[in-house]
Amino acid sequence: xxxxxxxxxxxxxxxxxxxxxxxxxxxxxxxxxxxxxxxxxxxxxxxxxxxxxxxxxxxxxxxxxxxxxxxxxxxxxxxxxxxxxxxxxxxxxxxxxxxxxxxxxxxxxxxxxx
Amino acid sequence: xxxxxxxxxxxxxxxxxxxxxxxxxxxxxxxxxxxxxxxxxxxxxxxxxxxxxxxxxxxxxxxxxxxxxxxxxxxxxxxxxxxxxxxxxxxxxxxxxxxxxxxxxxxxxxx
Numbered sequence: 001x002x003x004x005x006x007x008x009x010x011x012x013x014x015x016x017x018x019x020x021x022x023x024x025x026x027x028x029x030x031x032x033x034x035x036x037x038x039x040x041x042x043x044x045x046x047x048x049x050x051x052x053x054x055x056x057x058x059x060x061x062x063x064x065x066x067x068x069x070x071x072x073x074x075x076x077x078x079x080x081x082x083x084x085x086x087x088x089x090x091x092x093x094x095x096x097x098x099x100x101x102x103x104x105x106x107x108x109x110x111x112x113x114x
Numbered sequence: 115x116x117x118x119x120x121x122x123x124x125x126x127x128x129x130x131x132x133x134x135x136x137x138x139x140x141x142x143x144x145x146x147x148x149x150x151x152x153x154x155x156x157x158x159x160x161x162x163x164x165x166x167x168x169x170x171x172x173x174x175x176x177x178x179x180x181x182x183x184x185x186x187x188x189x190x191x192x193x194x195x196x197x198x199x200x201x202x203x204x205x206x207x208x209x210x211x212x213x214x215x216x217x218x219x220x221x222x223x224x225x
Contacts, residue, residue: 056212
């Protein structure tokens, strides 16, 4: 068990809808990262937050947004969903803010857009 | 061209074999090199972490980095069925930059 908790484990929704994925980092970790994993693209970095502030941005679509709350949990909001958004979404956490630190991954949220 | 290229496999080997997993990368700014193991329906977990060129050994696992050829390898000795998983190489230039992952190589160790 990595100590990173993601909910829900599975999410099935329709095109055009909006969903929220939740992540609780390991106790004491200040950084939260969001990744998208699909069969053809592999693990793609979306965004990083450190202690409530955005630190780095990757290939995140404008329809997607994230935030990190004062209690350090994070939410990834996906809106106007398309079929191609179906993927496994992972949250990871680390103690600090530089990304060469060890990342601890949650078990992911499997999103299916029908 | 992807920044990190990895053969997706699958790779099937008999138990006890030596496994070699490889990645190439294109960005010479990458300084940190990692191998993650991902079991089915689980998140990736860090296996090995190296900085710059050279070898690093941890039990049955050896990570090797050759920055001159932009080539990174993971060797698994005496492979076990429990090693069956997808192995992802990852690189990072440090600082606040994103970690870049390869697409992963699926390994099956047959008893």
